[in-house]
Amino acid sequence: MINLLLVEDDDPKLDQVVYFLENLPSQLQVTVAKSLNSACNLIDREYFDIILLDMSLPTFDGRKTAGSNGRQKTFGGKEVLMYLWELEIDTPVYVITGFKDFPGEFGQVLLPQLHAELTxxxxxxxxxxxxxxxxxxxxxxxxRNLLEK
Incomplete structure (x- = not known):
């Protein structure tokens, strides 16, 4: 049994990914977190064999409007990776994103640039x-290919 954490806040994307995972022949236990805070809390409590991580996440579950506690963080997924690093947890993480570029401090960060940074x-x-x-x-x-490795 593969214990997988899926960190995703976009419901249509979440539904498609979960549906796909649940219909694979391999045995997966899928746990979902919809925010940076939820992901970190789950990482504290459970062991995961693999993490699928969206890059843009709200801080907390719930509202995503400006000024709310659930404000969207462009690189919230990077904060989850930092949390794993700080706790010395070596769970493999794959970023699953619908964006090819991200607004950065000094201009757009393209997906290949982000890949190089995270690597x-x-x-x-x-x-x-x-x-x-x-x-x-x-x-x-x-x-499917990464889960069959």
Whole structure:
């Protein structure tokens, strides 16, 4: 049994990924977190064999409006990776994102740039990324391949 943590706040994407995972022949136990805080709390309490991590996450579950406690963090997923690093937990992490670029402090950060940064900063955890889009099944093939390793 593979214990998998899926960290995702976008319900349509979450539904598609969970549906796909639940219909794979491999035995998966899927746990969902919808925010940075929820992910860290689950990591504190449970062991996961693999983590699928969205990059853009709210701080807390619930509202995502500006000024609320659940404000969206462009690199919230990076904070989850930092948390794993601080706790010396070496669970493999794959970023699953629907964005090809992210607004950064000094301009746009393209997905290949983010991949290089995460590979350099979190080599024990970060294992790659999967580009998710509703209009293609490429992400399914990538996800199936990594789970069969």
């Amino acid at each position: 350099d900063e979190f080599p024990a955890n970060y294992k790659g990324n999967i580009y998710f889009t509703h209009s293609s099944d490429d992400w399914k093939l990538q996800l």
